[in-house]
Amino acid sequence: GTDPDTSESNFAVVNVAGTLGMSIYVQYEHVFSGGLPLSKLGVNIPLKICVERCDGAYADRYFLFLIGDLSLVVSPTAQLVRGSLKLDGWWNNALGLPFLQIGDIILGVEWDLKSPLPSGFVLGGAVCLGNE
Numbered sequence: 001g002t003d004p005d006t007s008e009s010n011f012a013v014v015n016v017a018g019t020l021g022m023s024i025y026v027q028y029e030h031v032f033s034g035g036l037p038l039s040k041l042g043v044n045i046p047l048k049i050c051v052e053r054c055d056g057a058y059a060d061r062y063f064l065f066l067i068g069d070l071s072l073v074v075s076p077t078a079q080l081v082r083g084s085l086k087l088d089g090w091w092n093n094a095l096g097l098p099f100l101q102i103g104d105i106i107l108g109v110e111w112d113l114k115s116p117l118p119s120g121f122v123l124g125g126a127v128c129l130g131n132e
Contacts, residue, residue: 079113
């Protein structure tokens, strides 16, 4: 097979930061000092997306590496769906602007299935204005 990390594609599910690519996980937590048990089932999806020079030679393309996570969390008091997307590293000259660098961005949302509105949001990261 073809290693997706070196394919000619402009978009791929890839090995990011030593992970094994897309993975499914199960987690169980119980705090013995009176805490409630928590079960979590989720999927991690690492992505590689071309953002600059995508029509040129593969070696000249500029890729961003993103890590997506989608999970279902169940406890005696809540049933939550959580999702997040993280930029792994920095995007230099972001959006084609030579003075803009964006790094380690995270976007996330949490939804309690008993509620009509999201129960939590996450937004974070770093922005640098100036030369790299």
